[in-house]
Amino acid sequence: xxxxxxxxxxxxxxxxxxxxxxxxxxxxxxxxxxxxxxxxxxxxxxxxxxxxxxxxxxxxxxxxxxxxxxxxxxxxxxxxxxxxxxxxxxxxxxxxxxxxxxxxxxxxxxxxxxxxxxxxxxxxxxxxxxxxxxxxxxxxxxxxxxxxxxxxxxxxxxxxxxxxxxxxxxxxxxxxxxxxxxxxxxxxxxxxxxxxxxxxxxxxxxxxxxxxxxxxxxxxxxxxxxxxxxxxxxxxxxxxxxxxxxxxxxxxxxxxxxxxxxxxxxxxxxxxxxxxxxxxxxxxxxxxxxxxxxxxxxxxxxxxxxxxxxxxxxxxxxxxxxxxxxxxxxxxxxxxxxxxxxxxxxxxxxxxxxxxxxxxxxxxxxxxxxxxxxxxxxxxxxxxxxxxxxxxxxxxxxxxxxxxxxxxxxxxx
Numbered sequence: 001x002x003x004x005x006x007x008x009x010x011x012x013x014x015x016x017x018x019x020x021x022x023x024x025x026x027x028x029x030x031x032x033x034x035x036x037x038x039x040x041x042x043x044x045x046x047x048x049x050x051x052x053x054x055x056x057x058x059x060x061x062x063x064x065x066x067x068x069x070x071x072x073x074x075x076x077x078x079x080x081x082x083x084x085x086x087x088x089x090x091x092x093x094x095x096x097x098x099x100x101x102x103x104x105x106x107x108x109x110x111x112x113x114x115x116x117x118x119x120x121x122x123x124x125x126x127x128x129x130x131x132x133x134x135x136x137x138x139x140x141x142x143x144x145x146x147x148x149x150x151x152x153x154x155x156x157x158x159x160x161x162x163x164x165x166x167x168x169x170x171x172x173x174x175x176x177x178x179x180x181x182x183x184x185x186x187x188x189x190x191x192x193x194x195x196x197x198x199x200x201x202x203x204x205x206x207x208x209x210x211x212x213x214x215x216x217x218x219x220x221x222x223x224x225x226x227x228x229x230x231x232x233x234x235x236x237x238x239x240x241x242x243x244x245x246x247x248x249x250x251x252x253x254x255x256x257x258x259x260x261x262x263x264x265x266x267x268x269x270x271x272x273x274x275x276x277x278x279x280x281x282x283x284x285x286x287x288x289x290x291x292x293x294x295x296x297x298x299x300x301x302x303x304x305x306x307x308x309x310x311x312x313x314x315x316x317x318x319x320x321x322x323x324x325x326x327x328x329x330x331x332x333x334x335x336x337x338x339x340x341x342x343x344x345x346x347x348x349x350x351x352x353x354x355x356x357x358x359x360x361x362x363x364x365x366x367x368x369x370x371x372x373x374x375x376x377x378x379x380x381x382x383x384x385x386x387x388x389x390x391x392x393x394x395x396x397x398x399x400x401x402x403x404x405x406x407x408x409x410x411x412x413x
Contacts, residue, residue, distance in 0.1 A: 033106040033116060037090045043067070045105060046084060046092055051128075051135040051151040055372055059406045063151045065094075073153060076374070076404050077168045077205070080157050092117075094150055097157045098297075098331070101147065122147065146335060146369050155335035158374040158404065159367035163300035163329045165293050166251035166262045168205040171376075173402040174198055181225065183391035187233050191225035191391075195242070204409060210252040213266070217245035226278040227391075243280040245270045247289050247306070264291030268306040272313050283313035299330040299337065320348040335367040342382045354388035359396065374404040 036042060047067035055061050061075035063082070071082035071094065084094045093102040101119065108114035116127040126149075128135050135151070148154030153161075161167050175197040182189045197219045204212040219242035225234040249266025268289040274280020285308040293302025303326035310319040323345035330338040340361035347355050363380030382396040 032109055034109055035090070036105040036107050036115075039086045042086045042090065042092055042105065046086075048133050049130070049135060050133055053149070053151040055406070061152050065150075073151070073157075075153055077170065077203075077407055078161055080153055080161065096148060096154055097160050099147070099154055099156055101149070103150070117150075119149075146367075148369070152369075152372070153374065155367040155369050155374070158369070159335040159337060159365075159376065160331070162367070162376055163293075164253075164260075164262060164295050165264060165291060165302070165327075166211050166253050168203045168211055169201075170203065170405045170407040171201040171402050172198075172405055173200065173400060176399040176401075178397045179393045180395045181391060182387065182394035184389055185227075185391050188391045189394075191234055193224040194222040194238075195224070196220045196222060202407065204407075210250055213247070213249045213251060213264075215247050219243070219245075221279045224279060237276060237278050240274065240276045240279045242274050243270045244273045247304075249289055249291065251291075259294065259296040262291070262293040262295060262302065264304070265289070269308060281310075281314065281319065283310040283319055285309065285319055286311045293327070297331075299328070301328045303327055318349050322346045322348065329365070337365045339363050339365040339378055340380060342380070350388070354390055354392075356386040357384065357388065357392055358386040359384045359393070363398075365400075376400070376402045376404075 036045060046065050049063075049065045051063040051065070053061050055075070059076075061073065063071060063073045065071040065082075065084055069083055069085055071084055073080040073082055073096070080096065082094055082096050084092060087093050087102065089102075091102040091104055093100050101121070103117040103119055106116050106118070108116075113129050113131055114127065115130055116125050118125050146155035148157060158169075161169060162171070175195075177193075177195045177197065179193045179195075181191040181193070197217060199215060199217045202214045204214075206212065221238050221240045221242050223236055223238040226237045227233075228235045245268070247266060247268035249264045251262060251264045254261040254263070266289045267286060269284070269286040270281070272280055272282045272284060274282070287306055287308035289304060289306040291302065291304040293300055303324055305322075305324040307322045308319060323343065325341060325343045327341040328339065332338060340363055342359040342361035344356075344358040346357075359382035361380050361382045363378055365376060365378035367374060367376045369375075378398075378400045380398045380400075382393075382398065384393050384395070387393055
């Protein structure tokens with residue numbers, strides 16, 4: 001019994017000591033820091049300030065803020081315009097895209113190079129050091145989440161940037177498609193397919209603002225129906241590599257007061273890499289590609305148009321296809337978007353009842369910042385309002401997952 005009371009007394013003393021220590025740590029910063037106030041002082045603090053944070057693999061995100069209230073954030077190889085001002089509450093407010101972040105600034109009384117900022121919306125103090133106008137933080141950008149900061153992009157900024165097909169951001173997109181078929185051939189309405197497609201976007205920015213793009217499309221067919229010519233009906237094919245498609249283009253922007261227009265021109269084609277002829281054409285395809293997108297504050301709308309012919313390979317049939325993709329994105333809130341990006345095609349070698357394949361699409365997309373890395377995810381539903389009468393897709397669900405990645409030829413270290 002005595003031992004139990006002694007043990008209880010020790011625990012009680014330890015708890016009292018811990019509470020006293022925590023209280024002292026909570027109060028001591030108030031005695032070590034003083035607020036930076038006054039419009040002139042805060043504007044002088046921000047003018048010419050360079051704010052940096054480390055990203056994954058040693059890459060650097062850098063914000064530069066000028067005396068005229070403008071700013072820019074360079075990260076992942078892209079540049080995001082910003083603006084800043086001092087409000088009547090002695091806060092520095094940075095506007096990025098459609099979001100404004102306001103900070104209170106305090107300076108250390110013991111070392112004038114140390115500062116800390118208070119983000120009222122997040123309820124968070126962040127300590128940093130300013131030496132010769134260059135700022136370094138003692139926290140990782142992963143802590144900022146989707147809201148971003150003076151030195152890291154928000155999810156809304158990433159979402160808006162990805163509306164621009166001329167973006168220099170590197171993106172590794174993986175598409176998961178589930179398709180249900182229909183048609184006049186017996187058993188057509190009982191068929192479905194599952195395909196996973198890897199589609200990286202590899203831009204190379206040029207000095208004059210133009211961007212060179214290369215985008216391979218690598219399909220992995222998990223399951224797809226193939227007509228059984230001997231026994232009739234269909235047989236399932238998978239897992240097989242399909243024909244690898246690609247497009248190579250150059251993009252340039254036309255800036256307007258209301259936003260900008262994006263133009264693309266290049267070539268598209270396909271390589272006969274299918275591991276089973278039943279899921280590929282066994283032909284080399286090539287043809288021109290054109291694209292246009294209008295980017296505005298509310299979102300973007302545009303599309304791609306291409307034409308492909310067979311230039312080598314299997315001679316038993318001709319390929320003469322016009323196709324494309326229309327894309328729309330409408331900002332909703334908190335980096336959510338109403339979106340659609342379906343593909344369509346017209347086969348000039350088929351009869352009129354089997355030539356056009358055209359879906360209407362609706363979906364939602366969301367950009368997030370996960371452990372400091374931007375990701376975009378979307379889920380779309382496609383309803384084919386035109387499809388080959390004999391056999392063609394009727395409904396399709398597409399899930400897209402795309403992390404933003406640094407590219408070795410463009411970035412900041």
